[in-house]
Amino acid sequence: MSTPRRRQKPAREPAGLAARRIAVEIVDDALHRRQTLDAALDVEHGQAGLAALEPRDRAFVKVLATETIRRHGQIRALLSAYLDKPLPKSAGRTMAILEVGACQILFLDVPAHAVVDTAVGLAAADRAGRHFRGLVNAVLRRVAGDREALLARPDGVRATAPDWLAQRWIAAYGAETAQAIMAAHLAEPPLDLTVKSDPQGWADQLGGAALPTGTVRIPKAGDIAALPGFADGAWWVQDVAAALPARLLGDVAGLRVADICAAPGGKTAQLAAAGASVTAVDRSASRMARLEANLARLGLAAEPVVADAAAWEPGTRFDAILLDAPCSATGTLRRHPDIAWIRREAEIARLADLQGRLLRRAFDLVTPGGTLLYATCSLEPQECEAQISKILGSGLAIERKPIAASEIAGLGQCITPDGDLRTLPCHAPWPEGAAPGDGGMDGFFAARLVRTA
Template identity: 55%
Template sequence: MPSTRFAPPTEVPGLAARRIAADILDGVLHKRRTLDEQLEGAAAHPALKALADRDRALMRRLVATILRRLGTLGHLLSRLLDRGVPTDAPRAQSALLIGAAQILWMDVPDHAAVDLSVRLVQSDRRAAKYAGLVNAVLRRCAREGQGLIDEVRSEALDIPPWLMARWTTHYGESTAKAMAAAIGHEPPLDLTVKVDAAHWAARLHGEALPTGTVRTALQGPIAMLPGFSEGRWWVQDAAAALPARLFGDLKGRRVADLCAAPGGKTAQLVLAGAEVTAIDRSPNRVARLRENLGRLSLDARALVADAVEWQDDAAGGGFDGVLVDAPCSATGTIRRHPDVAWLKQESDIVALTVLQSRLLQKAIALLKPGGTLVYCTCSLEPEEGERVVAALLASEAGVRRAPVSAAEIAGLEGIVTPAGELRTLPCHLPRDDPKLGGLDGFYAARLTKS
């Protein structure tokens, strides 16, 4: 940590979790670091290992809540601060966000939220002079905050304007607002099970969705849930589990999974009986894929390679199937990864479409005549989905679309487009309890090579 920060002589319970939350928020908002890299792996926050499971869960929920409600929090603080948020002490900004989020959306007593935020700024030399300000603003927030939010209640506040404008153009104003509202809720935990979804739904106090995904509202360390260590299931959003189902019968067929890590779709393909070659360019991500497959007792040929340049000497006449889960802006995953909304820029989309087109061309080259290609992205942007596939079909006479039927995806209403492609939105699969509804935004198309 920077030398300007120091811990108080006697650590107050809960302060360490909030200090780490402040560091991670600073990483996202000021250093453009993703949540994943700050929470897991070699670059994770060094103090995470010392946190108890309960404090770790609190920290993660706190950061996610702030990022989901960042626009609303910004509006609220602008009403409560005459001169705006201090710009010379990032810790003061983080303390205000952390305190306000707890007061408004989390089950934390107001006095504790205020006290811990004040202690947070007191423990930072640059921010300490703002302790009185933080105390006063958060006390006002406890009294007036909900009313100020109700005055301007708008789902659009928490989506960057450029992104909300795009969704309004592509999907219409009412759907865009419904998407933003769905993203504002903490999502459920979705699991793909190896066998007997009904059993695991009961065991995990959840429900089996029509597609076979088990959905539960359970929280806490994933590794502590029943069935994890035995490899009975893996975490995978219900929408992300759909593309691999589009291949149909895979028993004994050879399938290449490009950009495969962390391996959820690879596991589905292996479980369906395919002989899978999984490719990813990141050694760390391939190591994670192998680890995940090992826990699940599933076997695939996992290779570190750039999929665009990769040549498979063992391919023979080509693959029966190729799955391209292409790198994308990931705007469809904001409900689970709220940092994406604030890290991505509209200019990122253009550069990514070039890579997506190259991956599609490579996939066609790897595919044998009569084979099936499934292209998917976790993006809500048509440039990364519908338009990439349309351009391919216009330029490749030997490739055609194989339309998806509603029956193949358990009849889920509204997610099959008129062209026979999949398009899931965050507002799909609604429930009376919004914390049990929704899907990640996904696009998938099935193509065949003649």
């Protein structure tokens, strides 16, 4: 009688291989399948998945995937020198493996031998691209050997955005400012918080700085939910630029305000905390659920409405409306670098049409004498200044109410000649001539309009 054979335990993956495999999958999904980075990070990739990793490895996955996508154009341009021709579709995830590997060698200071070994292991395990593991080995070894020369190349900043987007910024802002915008996108952004009260006190407690606008800025945060004040609802995450538009409505205490396209709720929270009676409108039920969860944590209240704002019939008018219109989000590339590579230029015209319809509908919903605040997180004039010019020239009873620098803590560099708000990623969150600030801010536009009698 034969003795049963013992089942062999599956071989353990080398240290760090699972984290790098998931990072490769996320990068491949974001860059080659046009899935947003946030969505990709929420998906459990592979058999192990993010949830099975140790906290430190999960953090490494996020850093590695985000930095690879942030540097995608630059890395792809550098790798092209080592590839005779583009890889075929049959190469599977080989290109993503190369980009993730190059990012570690060039920008994350990971030892080259560890990068090459794990990258070759990932290539060998990729059913579609296993025949390219020799190429992966050769290319990454050459990248490691040429590291200093590659980092000294002068075209790194220009490659941080696709050519069509860079050309739009050059046309809108000039070559020098466009270069500064792209350079700002290369830096990891700090964490910005909007606090209910006592910005300086929270800055001291969290090891950050209180910006002139009242935002608390933390250089590196780690696990946000573990920070003091999160569970108590003392603050919420919101870029300093994103916190400016709601301020432009002035004293909203006791006013009926509609926040249109409200999710995830940062501006709704600002308005509710300031004493407004807020109706928050968004067409996405899942995003509205997130807004309600955020408000519950903060101990704030608003009336949630899931509806298409362009066809919404509330049966009443509002004292003020904040329309944070859906847009290309090109102003948020510091925090969402995948947007540069997911967006297509043709989408901007489609979004501009939607913005025009929403702006016209918002006009109908604001009471005569009331304020309509139009905002986007876009750098594209077609979605911003052009929308305001269009509605002001439409014959409607509406006029611009210019914004003063004193309303935004003296940030005069963020006021356009027409009196609108325009922040750029290369702007410092300090008044000109004041103490130097770092970290920049998201690109935002806001125009304040008043419906006349």
